[in-house]
Amino acid sequence: MDFESVFTAVAIGFEVIGAVVMVAGFVFAVVLGIRSLLRGEGGHAAYTALRTTLGAAILLGLEVLVAADLVRTITSKPSLEDALILGIIVIIRTILSISIQIEIDGVAPWRRALLTSGGQLLGQAAAKDRAASARAAASPAEGAE
Numbered sequence: 001m002d003f004e005s006v007f008t009a010v011a012i013g014f015e016v017i018g019a020v021v022m023v024a025g026f027v028f029a030v031v032l033g034i035r036s037l038l039r040g041e042g043g044h045a046a047y048t049a050l051r052t053t054l055g056a057a058i059l060l061g062l063e064v065l066v067a068a069d070l071v072r073t074i075t076s077k078p079s080l081e082d083a084l085i086l087g088i089i090v091i092i093r094t095i096l097s098i099s100i101q102i103e104i105d106g107v108a109p110w111r112r113a114l115l116t117s118g119g120q121l122l123g124q125a126a127a128k129d130r131a132a133s134a135r136a137a138a139s140p141a142e143g144a145e
Contacts, residue, residue, distance in 0.1 A: 015068045029054040
């Protein structure tokens with residue numbers, strides 16, 4: 001097995017991981033949206049949870065896919081055409097990432113005081129859901145006293 005085929009397999013692995021992250025993020029977002037509806041938080045809260053979590057998953061998946069493109073381009077036979085294609089792919093994915101980030105936060109990324117990654121946003125969504133579930137579970141217990 002030669003050097004290029006090993007890194008081609010690594011790049012394919014990154015691409016698979018990126019796709020899995022996006023699909024799993026979609027499922028996670030739908031679950032959070034449904035849980036929000038079942039807690040009686042209303043359609044707007046469920047939509048916001050779904051939209052934010054799905055956007056974060058897409059951001060995380062795009063970051064992994066950019067890494068796959070970098071590995072594939074750097075380890076292949078270098079050419080000006082490959083470098084140009086990589087540059088265009090990175091620019092397109094960067095523009096997508098920025099626009100998704102603006103959709104999630106409502107503000108341009110460079111205007112936020114604290115930068116967060118797609119993984120951090122997924123963690124925040126899970127923590128918010130966990131806290132809402134804890135509040136919902138505690139509410140009936142308080143009413144019974």
